[in-house]
Amino acid sequence: MAATSNGKANGATRWIGTRPVRPDGVDKVTGRARFGADVHLPNMLVGKVLRSPHAHARIRSIDASAALALPGVKTVTTRDDFNDLSSEFVPAGEMLVNYRDVVRNVMAREKALFEGHPVAAVAAVSEKVAREALALIDVDYEVLPHVLDVVDAMAPDAPLLHEDMITAGVEPTPTKPSNIAKVVEFKLGDVAEGFAEADIVIEREFSTQPVHQGYIEPHSCIANYSEDGQAELWCTTQGHFVVRGHCAKLLGMDVSKLRVTASEIGGGFGGKTVVYLEPVALMLSRKSGQPVKMTMSREEVFRASGPAAGTRVWVKIGMTNDGRITAGEAVLKYQAGAFQGSPVQPGCMCAFAPYDLNHVKVVGYDVLVNRPKVAAYRAPGAPQSEFAVESVVDELAKRIGMDPVELRLKNAAKQGTKAAYGPTFGPVGLVETLEEAKAHEHYRAPLKEGQGRGVASGFWFNIGGETCATLNLGEDGTIALVAGTPDIGGSRASLCLQAAETLGVDVERIRPLIGDTSTLGYTFLTGGSRTAFASGMAVVEAGKDMIRQLCERAAKVWDIPVDAVEWADGEARPAGSNAGEFDPLSLADLARLAGKTGGPFVGRAQINAQGAGPSFGTHIVDVDVDRETGRVTIERYTVIQDAGTAVHPSYVEGQLQGGAVQGIGWALNEEYIYDDKGRLQNPGFLDYRIPVCSDVPMIDTVIVEVPNPTHPYGVRGVGETPIVPPMAAIANAVEDALGMRFMDLPMSPPRVLKALEDARIAEAA
Amino acid sequence: MAKAHVTTTVNGDPVEFLCDAEQTLLDVLRDELYLTGSKEGCGSGDCGACSVIVDDRLVCACLMLGVEAEGHSIETIEGMANGDQLHPLQTKFLEHAALQCGVCTPGILVAAKSLLERNPDPTEIEVRYWLAGNLCRCTGYDKIVRAVLDTAQEMRGG
Numbered sequence: 020m021a022a023t024s025n026g027k028a029n030g031a032t033r034w035i036g037t038r039p040v041r042p043d044g045v046d047k048v049t050g051r052a053r054f055g056a057d058v059h060l061p062n063m064l065v066g067k068v069l070r071s072p073h074a075h076a077r078i079r080s081i082d083a084s085a086a087l088a089l090p091g092v093k094t095v096t097t098r099d100d101f102n103d104l105s106s107e108f109v110p111a112g113e114m115l116v117n118y119r120d121v122v123r124n125v126m127a128r129e130k131a132l133f134e135g136h137p138v139a140a141v142a143a144v145s146e147k148v149a150r151e152a153l154a155l156i157d158v159d160y161e162v163l164p165h166v167l168d169v170v171d172a173m174a175p176d177a178p179l180l181h182e183d184m185i186t187a188g189v190e191p192t193p194t195k196p197s198n199i200a201k202v203v204e205f206k207l208g209d210v211a212e213g214f215a216e217a218d219i220v221i222e223r224e225f226s227t228q229p230v231h232q233g234y235i236e237p238h239s240c241i242a243n244y245s246e247d248g249q250a251e252l253w254c255t256t257q258g259h260f261v262v263r264g265h266c267a268k269l270l271g272m273d274v275s276k277l278r279v280t281a282s283e284i285g286g287g288f289g290g291k292t293v294v295y296l297e298p299v300a301l302m303l304s305r306k307s308g309q310p311v312k313m314t315m316s317r318e319e320v321f322r323a324s325g326p327a328a329g330t331r332v333w334v335k336i337g338m339t340n341d342g343r344i345t346a347g348e349a350v351l352k353y354q355a356g357a358f359q360g361s362p363v364q365p366g367c368m369c370a371f372a373p374y375d376l377n378h379v380k381v382v383g384y385d386v387l388v389n390r391p392k393v394a395a396y397r398a399p400g401a402p403q404s405e406f407a408v409e410s411v412v413d414e415l416a417k418r419i420g421m422d423p424v425e426l427r428l429k430n431a432a433k434q435g436t437k438a439a440y441g442p443t444f445g446p447v448g449l450v451e452t453l454e455e456a457k458a459h460e461h462y463r464a465p466l467k468e469g470q471g472r473g474v475a476s477g478f479w480f481n482i483g484g485e486t487c488a489t490l491n492l493g494e495d496g497t498i499a500l501v502a503g504t505p506d507i508g509g510s511r512a513s514l515c516l517q518a519a520e521t522l523g524v525d526v527e528r529i530r531p532l533i534g535d536t537s538t539l540g541y542t543f544l545t546g547g548s549r550t551a552f553a554s555g556m557a558v559v560e561a562g563k564d565m566i567r568q569l570c571e572r573a574a575k576v577w578d579i580p581v582d583a584v585e586w587a588d589g590e591a592r593p594a595g596s597n598a599g600e601f602d603p604l605s606l607a608d609l610a611r612l613a614g615k616t617g618g619p620f621v622g623r624a625q626i627n628a629q630g631a632g633p634s635f636g637t638h639i640v641d642v643d644v645d646r647e648t649g650r651v652t653i654e655r656y657t658v659i660q661d662a663g664t665a666v667h668p669s670y671v672e673g674q675l676q677g678g679a680v681q682g683i684g685w686a687l688n689e690e691y692i693y694d695d696k697g698r699l700q701n702p703g704f705l706d707y708r709i710p711v712c713s714d715v716p717m718i719d720t721v722i723v724e725v726p727n728p729t730h731p732y733g734v735r736g737v738g739e740t741p742i743v744p745p746m747a748a749i750a751n752a753v754e755d756a757l758g759m760r761f762m763d764l765p766m767s768p769p770r771v772l773k774a775l776e777d778a779r780i781a782e783a784a
Numbered sequence: 785m786a787k788a789h790v791t792t793t794v795n796g797d798p799v800e801f802l803c804d805a806e807q808t809l810l811d812v813l814r815d816e817l818y819l820t821g822s823k824e825g826c827g828s829g830d831c832g833a834c835s836v837i838v839d840d841r842l843v844c845a846c847l848m849l850g851v852e853a854e855g856h857s858i859e860t861i862e863g864m865a866n867g868d869q870l871h872p873l874q875t876k877f878l879e880h881a882a883l884q885c886g887v888c889t890p891g892i893l894v895a896a897k898s899l900l901e902r903n904p905d906p907t908e909i910e911v912r913y914w915l916a917g918n919l920c921r922c923t924g925y926d927k928i929v930r931a932v933l934d935t936a937q938e939m940r941g942g
Contacts, residue, residue: 040878047886048874050821050861054887057820147804233921235825235833236887285823285887286921317826508884508922669881673923677884680924704830704919712925713909713916 034519034526035732038669041512042531043283052283055239055255056314063241064093064142066303066313067149068296069156070323071131071138074165074389074697075178078127078158081139085155091148093307095156097139098128100302101269109264110543114365114395116293120358122269124392125298131160132180132357133389134698135322137295142303142311165389165697169331169352172198172388180357180387200359201385205367207439213346213378217337221414224333225407227746227764228690229326229354232396233681233709236285238324239314242300246308249276254297257287257505258544262297263536269298270305277301280535281505288681289395290325292546321702325394326691328353328361332407334370342421344412344430346378347371347439351404353385356392361385362400365480368440369401369743370408372478373449373635374430379439389697395546397678398479398739402685402746406764409475409747414760423474423751424457427637432478448661448725449476449635455721456637461657466641470654471756476637477743481736482547483628487540488557490518490529490565490622496607498524500558501534503542504550508677508738509670516666517555517732521562523589524606540625548736551666552727553628559731565622569609572616577601630729634737636660638679638744642752649772651687651753657719663727663735675741676718682745684710690765792853794819795863803850810834812850813860821861821890825919832918835891835898836860842898844917861890864897873897873935880931884922892918896932904940908933 046052083095104118122128127136139156143149164178171177177198186193188202214220240254250272256262259281267274284291296313304311315324331352337345349370353361363383371379381404416423431450437443456462456474466472489501500518504510511531519526543549566586573591574581583598584591590603604612613619641655658675665671688708692700701707726733746764754760759774787802794817801816808827813819813836825831827846834845837859845860864871873896876882883889892915899906899914906914911932912925920928 038881041881043886044878044883045870045874047883047889048870048877048893049865050819050890052886053820054823056814056824059815059818147806234885234887235831235919235921236823236885237825283887284885285825286885288921314824317828317831509881667881669927670884673881673884673927676924676926677922678924681921703828704826705828709919709921710924711916711919712929713912715925717908717929718924718926 032520032732034516035664035666036668037516038667039512039526041509042515043506043511054236054285055282058241058253060241060243060310063310063312064144064307065146065149066140066142066300066311067146067153068137068299069139069153071127071134071136073131073160073162074134075163076131076160077129077163078131078138079161080159082157083139085157086141086152089148089152089155091144092152093142093309094303095139095141096299096302096306098126101126102271104268114362114399115360117360118268121265121294124358125269125294133391135319135391136357137299137323140299140303142307166198167388167390167693167697169354169386169388172386173352173384180389184387198387199384200355200387203364203367203383205381205440206379207376208378210346210348210378210380214337216339216345218340219415219418220335220337221411222333222335223411223762224331225410225762227330227403227406229329229390230685230689231321231326231707232288232290234286234288234290237315237317237320238296240297240300241310241312242297242304243310244301244304250301250304252277252279252297252301253282254279255282255284255291257284257291257507257546259505260503260536260541261292261544262294265294266298266301270301278535278537281533284505284507287507288397289399289546292395292544293325295324317704318702321707322699323391325392327396327399328355328393328403330354330403332404334407334411336411336415338415340419342419342426342429344374344376347374347376347408349381349404349407351381351383353383353400354388354390354393355385356388356390358392359385359387361393362395364400366400366404369478370404371439373432373476375432375436376439381439397681397742401477401479401743402682405477405743406746409744410750410760410762413473413747413751424453427476428453445632446725446728447633447635448723451723451725452476452635452637452659452661455659455723456639459639459657459721461639461655461719469756470641470643471752471754472639472641473748473751473755474637474639475744475747475751476635477740478633478635479548479740479743480633481552481631482549483553483631484543484549485541485627486553486557487542487625488554488561489539490561492565492610492620494610494613496605496610497528500529500531501539502531502554502558503534503539504545504554505533507545508674509667510550510554512670513551513666514554514558518558518562520732521559522566522606523587548634548738549631552631552730552734552736555734556628556730557624557626560624560626561622564624565620568620572609572612573604575616576604576612632663632727632729632735634661634735634740636740636744638748640748640752642749642756644753644756644771646775649768649775651766651771653683653715655716657721658741659721659723660737660740661723661725661735662737663730664724664733665722666732666734668722671722671737672720674738675720678738678741679718679745680710680715682742683715683749686746686749686764686766688765688767788851790851790854792855793857795859805851807850808846809848809850809853810845813845819860819862823887823890832895833888833891835894835918837894837898842895861894864893871897872939873932876931876935880927880934882923882927882931888918888920892920892928900936900939904936906936
């Protein structure tokens, strides 16, 4: 492993930066951990969804009478059970959802808008009976022309998904409907002026295909709705408070009547920030009066849960002969899927974020197509736009013969840079990652014949948001930590470390729990790389709250003023000799005395975490291209990223490694393939090939620590940035190896082979 | 159709169960025997999350029928630790932080155990190809491969 930080950039810390075994670890290596599908309830039914076989069709009628007559079928639900909802945008991860659309995505109303769109659902005594029942539901479809590609969908004569969709964000307001939901624009300076200053201008067009988050655990839930209108829901989700809100809205419930428990979550990457099965399971449970369990098959996951947007991106960058970038311009067209809300806005905002530029213009189009509604996927929107920009920057560097890291250093965003999307950066670590890259042995290592090396940088904002945490002190001085952000990759370990640091107690004395929606105040979901930052901040605040209480009790025991008590190394001490001579009171001492001094100790925090520090990363990759098969092999890979402070460095490294390998899949293999009827042809892991163990080398990591000044220990989110640079880094490496630049992803063997053959033919001619 | 009566051995214990002809071994383990440590990630043998050992052979439980378990010996993740003693692979996975969400972990541990029983001194390449049928979307495999290699070394007494 390459040099990694001990996480102590911010001064002496005892727990931050150490690597204890995670508190949920043993459960996960023994099979004991309970994920979404691992729970059974007495009297439980199985729910299954009937899905549209058509990419676009009007639903004339649905007749479920034959299904309902089948023995063992308890109930059927369709659009008729869900009240229509008016247009209302609410946050979901870094993206927005509209309830008018959510209710239609969960259960088709007027039309089926993509192959796999739910049309009806059945609850029956077994999966076998439920499947038989699905086949008995008669749906009368009027098949309509469909559209899959953004360019086709933007054409004036394109089939319309929503006949009343008027493009927002353009003046004057269009009079005719279209598939363009929204146009967004970000401008800084005047690009015309910037391009006039340039000696070299390069413009290129790129495309990326929809890719799936590919979490190994399919969506799953159990709903248990009782006759008094209360319900409990167990589900795999990145945010059970968000699930509660969405489900309560769709079912017309008070949120207090719906208690949602987040199971262990088997991966999400943004894809488990929305609801699919949960409202349907609640409806089936409400109608049947029995618990209902629903689990998607892998095929359903691919066909009907959110991929990342496929895109078309045009980029134009101007530069002087000495390597100063003078202007950047881009047009982004992102697939939203069947409902508006692609991540084109963050895509626009991130496109040029790694650069300190005076003149930027980015325009983005949110375009509806007959595909599943896209969901967040790790830095949603950013990988696609930054792939394009980082590819053009590499070409510019080659054009003037400048080292691509030097070119980036010369133009890098840093503290004080005004980003094109608005804010002025505080302390950020891009320059540091570039300096580390330049100095890294990997960057200087000799390449073998036929291999190529590429670099690229990447940016993600990171977010904060509404967050609660509670620390319950047990009577023996140990602590139960309750957080509301589902732990998707080791965050319980990180939260315990932050609590241990604050309280000055051994991390082993703190046991974490992800509380259900009734045990904590509203807490936004795990997403936006916010958990270690925002739940961490809440835990630190809760720790400080507990320390205040502990000091008050010590003051009471000693009969001295509370400001004469200090908390250090996990115990209350008199603050200096003037306070008096008393033996320190430890956490355990004070816990034992709780009943006599005023009652139990509970540290609480309810915050709206602000000041998430953005994270930059720089990746170096070596590739080998097999000229006979077109296969690109990753020979060596190094991820360098600013973590602010690495709380548990092993899990920071894990984020960097995992994000890079997802990016490798995006770059080289992964894509949704449709037939001419708009039906997905590769809804399984055999044909939608994510990287397997033998596809990749070790992924070296270098953690840079430029502390985030708004977090008590300097933490920045780290989870999303690592998926941003790989596509461009690999394309740049392939270009280095072959002298051919790929602007369309994935660089799969057939595509690479075709390019090689085309070049051979051109050369021969 | 009447359910089949199957007599088998699971994690060393004699087990009897009734199952439908079309139920997979994975369905039986999870829904009849409540051994939910084996996971269904795909149902088509592509992800390895349901890896179990049947008579010393590594198989995807989703690709075998429950009735085919008759007379065979099945080992699942629930049988990997010896009482309160974790298997060395389990310990090393924790030390190396070789898991994030943990849903693929049971299958990977079962597969890795099967590898080390055949080959106590695998190379990195051998580990990578043996585990190529076990998908992990979180870790990028780096820490998993290191944990397996480290376990092998420790079990060899090195």
